[in-house]
Every structure is written in C-alpha cells, then in structure tokens.
Amino acid sequence: YLRVLVTGGAGFLGSHLCRRLVAQGHEVVCLDNFFTSQKTNVADLIGKPNFELIRHDVTTPFFIECDQIYNMACPASPVHYQYNPVKTMKTSVLGAMNMLGLAKRVKARLLQASTSEVYGDPEVSPQPEEYWGKVNCNGVRSCYDEGKRAAETLCFDYHRQNGVDIRVARIFNTYGPGMHPYDGRVVSNFIMQAINGEDITVYGEGKQTRSFCFVDDLVDGLMKLMNQTSTIGPVNIGNPGEFTIKQLAELAIKHTGSSSKIVHLPLPGDDPQQRKPDITKAREILGWEPKIKLEDGLPKAVAYFSSLDLSRF
Amino acid sequence: YLRVLVTGGAGFLGSHLCRRLVAQGHEVVCLDNFFTSQKTNVADLIGKPNFELIRHDVTTPFFIECDQIYNMACPASPVHYQYNPVKTMKTSVLGAMNMLGLAKRVKARLLQASTSEVYGDPEVSPQPEEYWGKVNCNGVRSCYDEGKRAAETLCFDYHRQNGVDIRVARIFNTYGPGMHPYDGRVVSNFIMQAINGEDITVYGEGKQTRSFCFVDDLVDGLMKLMNQTSTIGPVNIGNPGEFTIKQLAELAIKHTGSSSKIVHLPLPGDDPQQRKPDITKAREILGWEPKIKLEDGLPKAVAYFSSLDLSRF
Ligand SMILES: NC(=O)c1ccc[n+]([C@@H]2O[C@H](COP(=O)([O-])OP(=O)(O)OC[C@H]3O[C@@H](n4cnc5c(N)ncnc54)[C@H](O)[C@@H]3O)[C@@H](O)[C@H]2O)c1
Numbered sequence A, B: 001y002l003r004v005l006v007t008g009g010a011g012f013l014g015s016h017l018c019r020r021l022v023a024q025g026h027e028v029v030c031l032d033n034f035f036t037s038q039k040t041n042v043a044d045l046i047g048k049p050n051f052e053l054i055r056h057d058v059t060t061p062f063f064i065e066c067d068q069i070y071n072m073a074c075p076a077s078p079v080h081y082q083y084n085p086v087k088t089m090k091t092s093v094l095g096a097m098n099m100l101g102l103a104k105r106v107k108a109r110l111l112q113a114s115t116s117e118v119y120g121d122p123e124v125s126p127q128p129e130e131y132w133g134k135v136n137c138n139g140v141r142s143c144y145d146e147g148k149r150a151a152e153t154l155c156f157d158y159h160r161q162n163g164v165d166i167r168v169a170r171i172f173n174t175y176g177p178g179m180h181p182y183d184g185r186v187v188s189n190f191i192m193q194a195i196n197g198e199d200i201t202v203y204g205e206g207k208q209t210r211s212f213c214f215v216d217d218l219v220d221g222l223m224k225l226m227n228q229t230s231t232i233g234p235v236n237i238g239n240p241g242e243f244t245i246k247q248l249a250e251l252a253i254k255h256t257g258s259s260s261k262i263v264h265l266p267l268p269g270d271d272p273q274q275r276k277p278d279i280t281k282a283r284e285i286l287g288w289e290p291k292i293k294l295e296d297g298l299p300k301a302v303a304y305f306s307s308l309d310l311s312r313f
C-alpha cells in the first residue's frame, strides 16, 4: 500500500480520487483549503482509518512523508478562478513549487493536474500533446492558462534539473456526480436550470464545442498515468466526443424532460471556440480510453443533481 | 524629482538605465543579487548622493518608498537563464509578485521588462503586440518564456484587480557597451571571437533572424513608456532591422577586420527562427523609434569589447 497525498482532495475530481484510493487500501491524506469545496464532499471518508483530512493552502509549504502526490489543488471553473486571478496564479505556481519541492525531498512521484486550457483557443482539432497552443497571456483566463503552463514548466524543470519523477495529465472538461451545483460550469448550470425549469443560458450562439468526459473515466485515466513508467507526459485525458454547447443544452432538456427554453447571453472573454482531445497517447501508452458516452453519463449527472440537498451549498 | 527603484539595476540594461536616471537628478535605488553582473557595471555611480546600491534577491519581499519601479531583474541570456531554470521561473514570477505587491502598497508605477520571447517561435512577422505567440511550455526555454508570460499575466491582473499602474515593455534583442563579454549572447560572442581571431560559432545554418536594437535607443524607449499615460502596454521596444545570424557573423568580421572563420555548431533547443518587432504602437503612442542602425551600433560595441579589461569578468 502507498501513502498518497491528494491536494485539492475535497474538490470534484479530488474527492472521487480519494474515494477510489481509500477503497484500494492506500493511506490517503486529503489536503484542501476549501476555496471551492466543502467537507461534505468527503463526508463518507471522514473517520476511516486510512483517510486524513488536512486544512492547508498549497501556496504555503507543506511537509509530509508520502510516496505519491496528486496535485489537484486549483479552482477549475472560470467563475471560480476569475474571482481572484492573482490567487489563482499563486495556487498554480506556488502550489506546484511547494509540491515539487516536497516530491524532490521525499522522492515521491508527482502527478500534476494540468488542463486542456494550456492549448488556449486551439487552431487545430483534435489537439495532440505536441501542439504548443494559442494562448492569450493578458486576458481574463490568463491567470489559469498561464498558471497551469508555468506549473507544467516547473514540473519538467524539476524533472530535468532535480530528477523528480513527474506525470503531467492534461485534463479535458469533466462532469458527473460530485460537481458543485453552482460552480458556473456548463454541465452543472444546464442541468440545474433544466431541473428548475429556468432558462438554459447558452453563451454566444452555442456553436463553440467542448468534449465531455465522465468523472469515473477521468479518475481511471489519472490513476493509470500515475501507476505506469512508460511516459511522464504530458498526456491528454478526456473524451473525444465533441458537442456544441447548443447540443448540450438540448441534451440537458431531453434528459430531464424539462420545459426550459434556451436563451443566449454574451460570450465570456477569450472563450475557446473548440476543444477535442487527441487521446492516441493515452490509448497506446496507458491502455486507457473513456467508456461512458455523454448520452449515458448525463442521466447519472441528472440523477445526482436532482437528489442534491441544495441547502448544503 | 522621483524616487526610482531599478531591479536588476547592475545588469546590462539596468546599469544604463540607472546612469540616465541619476544624470537626470532622480533618487535611484539599484537592487541586484549580482547573479549575472558585477558591481563594476555601476562603479561610476557608486558614491553619488542620489545613487544607492542594495544587494537583494527579488524572489524575497522588499520594502521601500518609491514612485517608479523598473522591474528588470532576470537573467536574459539563454546560457544564464538555462543554468538554473527553476530559479529563472522564480525570479520572473516571485519577482513580479513582490514588485507588484510593493507597487500596490506605495501606489508606485511599475514597468515590467517583458520580452519578445513571449511570442516564442513566431508564425507571423513582424510580430505585433496583439499576436498571442507560439510558445512551448515544456522546453528548455520555457522557464524564461513562461516565466515572463506569467509575469505579464500578474501585471494585468494586479492592474485589473488592484488598480496598480503598470507599463509592459516587450524588449527585443539589445546590444551595446555594458554587455558581459561571456554572457553567451550572439553579439558578445561574435565580437569577442572576431577580436580574438577565434572561429565565429554560428548555431545551425545561420538562416534564423534577429532584430538588433542599440542599448541607448532601448533605454530611451523604456523611459518614454514609463513616463506617458496613453498606454499601459504591452508595447514592443526594439529595432525592426532584421538580420540573419550569418549576416551578423559577417558584419562582426568586417567591423573588427578579423580573419576569423565562420563555423557551424548545433542549434540550441527551441531556438526561434525569426524575430522582428512591429513598432507601430511605440511610434504612434510613445513617439519613439530607434535611431541607430546595426551598421552604426556595431562599431561602438566593438570599441567597448576591445577596450575591456577582461580580468574584471
Ligand atoms: N473538472 C474539470 O473539467 C477539469 C478540467 C481541467 C483541469 N482540471 C483540474 O483538475 C483539478 C481539480 O479540478 P476540479 O474540477 O476538481 O475543481 P474543484 O474546484 O472542484 O476542486 C479544486 C479543489 O482545490 C481546492 N483548492 C483551491 N485552491 C487551493 C489552495 N490554494 N490550497 C489548497 N486547496 C485549494 C478547492 O478547495 C477544491 O477542493 C484542478 O487542478 C483543475 O485545474 C479540472
């Protein structure tokens, strides 16, 4: 069994990851400052002998003896990360510095939760890992995009300069149970609106595309990347099923049987027009590919959001 | 008169800047950790009543009352910045954070020494400020390129979030008296090699291009950008005179009357193939353009390098 540190472990992806690791018998330490999550996300794990919850901000040094680090700590929703852009940049860069310093000291393997946002507003589709990206470094998304690119740079420099054992996962849009109902992300917004019969708020004309990966598939991919030694990455982890945002709105209405209507609001700044992962590397090197199509994953998300006690949020 | 802080003030550009500011009667504080420079660069200023030299590393907080900050502290030569890539990233990012925190506290105006490297290996030429760049975030230059892009992001977020008065200068290749003879940059290498009758080391075929700006012109541009209020930038500051590296080698031989021969060595990783600033914005908004052509600047650099007491370095 391994001693595994999961930063951002109370978040959407982190909580699923902690749950899986605890179930496998590993000794899991979940580090979080609860900036975009609540303890309730991991309520079922609290009290288990091989689960420990530590309130800590990754921008400050943290000392622990561990074998693996999943560095997930960073707000992922544009609404959240644009709330305090300077803090978002600090979380990505200082967080990576501290966790890489930790990994160097204790010779742990570190997996960095990077993002498709490192590709910015991509001119190519699908996006392969070799594509350098088309990214604005002065825009409203830059605190996240450049923060995550700088974190990747730090990972590769700690690897080249100090021999730290890194894994870099470029995570594409992920949805499923465990999402925060009011995080402002498109899947949570549309399903919540559809359930409540409110207007479905499509930004722009809705022609922009995203590719949606169900959380169980995503967590599989992260663990596969962590526990192999053929590649340090970067490796795209996502579902190549590409949809326009308009299509997603229609699917949300269909899967909830809602009478909500679609309305159009202005497009946020620097909103990427398309996103579709090339997952050849994940398929061939990790032997991973997503199993759950959007058609099958959405109903699970709808069931989750419908059953939520919203007073918790 | 103003209280002006110049970080990296003992460096190539910083020392020229300090000299000009001191001559204008401003109260100048030169902050430097001497990572890529010596005190001798500012020997003529030491002892002057309105010049103060402080040994300090910008990655650590620094407290002073001042009106303007020129944030120049960062190794600029690829040889220097690739020597300790993690330190280079820290200098750019933590340095920007600390100087922006300082500027926020004392309401000073901060000019960030950014770079044409934020454009990476540009697909367009000349490069206008609106071009987002084509940058590798995992390569050997990333610690510098991504460090400087993240520093720009921080500047714009401190501006948007905290109202800090910023100026962002994208500096293109600059040469002239005051360069470190062994900094590994192309102008210093070629002139030193030509003077010593050594082989001129052209990396690759020498077809890659750069645009060379004489240091006096560059410093003019920085001060013009700092002391106007029509734009916060980014503004390209450079000389659009584009030359292949082969041409530069031939000019170095011509202007030294050297018998050195040109040899070819492997191209360093991620070496940009072309670089030429679009300086429309500087011309129209700052009323600035470079006056000294390479033909006229090179002899001044040759005179400087020839007269150097190399035991100082
Ligand atoms: N979910 C996606 O679609 C997606 C896509 C690409 C990348 N990612 C990345 O995956 C990771 C997790 O994303 P998520 O969807 O679970 O987001 P989330 O916001 O649900 O989880 C992030 C967690 O990190 C914590 N956190 C934030 N700042 C912190 C700090 N300074 N110190 C300690 N903890 C901090 C938050 O409290 C939260 O629990 C993030 O790094 C994100 O960038 C997610």
Ligand SMILES: NC(=O)c1ccc[n+]([C@@H]2O[C@H](COP(=O)([O-])OP(=O)(O)OC[C@H]3O[C@@H](n4cnc5c(N)ncnc54)[C@H](O)[C@@H]3O)[C@@H](O)[C@H]2O)c1
Binding pocket: B007, B008, B009, B010, B011, B012, B013, B014, B031, B032, B033, B034, B035, B036, B037, B056, B057, B058, B059, B071, B072, B073, B074, B075, B076, B077, B080, B091, B113, B114, B115, B116, B170, B171, B172, B173, B174, B175
């Ligand atoms: N010269 C160019 O062609 C060029 C081109 C683009 C950008 N720039 C930028 O202009 C600035 C100055 O460049 P330069 O040519 O004078 O380089 P330089 O290396 O001669 O000067 C940099 C100075 O910063 C100091 N320094 C480095 N790290 C420091 C730290 N952590 N704390 C305090 N001081 C530190 C060095 O000791 C040196 O005195 C840099 O920010 C560079 O990125 C220069």
Ligand SMILES: O=c1ccn([C@@H]2O[C@H](COP(=O)(O)OP(=O)(O)O)[C@@H](O)[C@H]2O)c(=O)[nH]1
Binding pocket: A060, A061, A062, A063, A064, A097, A098, A099, A100, A101, A102, A103, A104, A105
């Ligand atoms: O177990 C550790 C070891 C280091 N660090 C932090 O990681 C960062 C980088 O550490 P490293 O040793 O790489 O660099 P240095 O301390 O020399 O800056 C520093 O801020 C350390 O405080 C940490 O948080 N936990």
Ligand SMILES: O=c1ccn([C@@H]2O[C@H](COP(=O)(O)OP(=O)(O)O)[C@@H](O)[C@H]2O)c(=O)[nH]1
Binding pocket: A077, A078, A079, A173, A184, A185, A186, A187, A189, A190, A201, A202, A203, A204, A208, A210, A245, A267, A268, A271, A272
């Ligand atoms: O209520 C919403 C929320 C998001 N979006 C769009 O859905 C896409 C995905 O946005 P999200 O915030 O989920 O994440 P992103 O992929 O932009 O980081 C973007 O084009 C958004 O403009 C939308 O149309 N309506």
Ligand SMILES: O=c1ccn([C@@H]2O[C@H](COP(=O)(O)OP(=O)(O)O)[C@@H](O)[C@H]2O)c(=O)[nH]1
Binding pocket: B060, B061, B062, B063, B064, B097, B098, B099, B100, B101, B102, B103, B104, B105
């Ligand atoms: O005069 C100052 C004021 C602040 N800082 C540093 O600048 C950084 C950012 O300061 P800010 O107040 O913006 O943010 P915070 O302190 O809340 O992180 C911090 O590390 C401060 O220590 C500094 O070096 N000099």
Ligand SMILES: O=c1ccn([C@@H]2O[C@H](COP(=O)(O)OP(=O)(O)O)[C@@H](O)[C@H]2O)c(=O)[nH]1
Binding pocket: B077, B078, B079, B173, B184, B185, B186, B187, B189, B190, B201, B202, B203, B204, B208, B210, B245, B267, B268, B271, B272
């Ligand atoms: O001895 C040298 C040093 C540099 N270069 C080339 O000259 C250009 C400018 O290199 P420099 O290090 O001066 O700065 P850069 O513009 O690459 O940051 C690059 O294409 C280098 O490959 C060269 O051919 N020989």
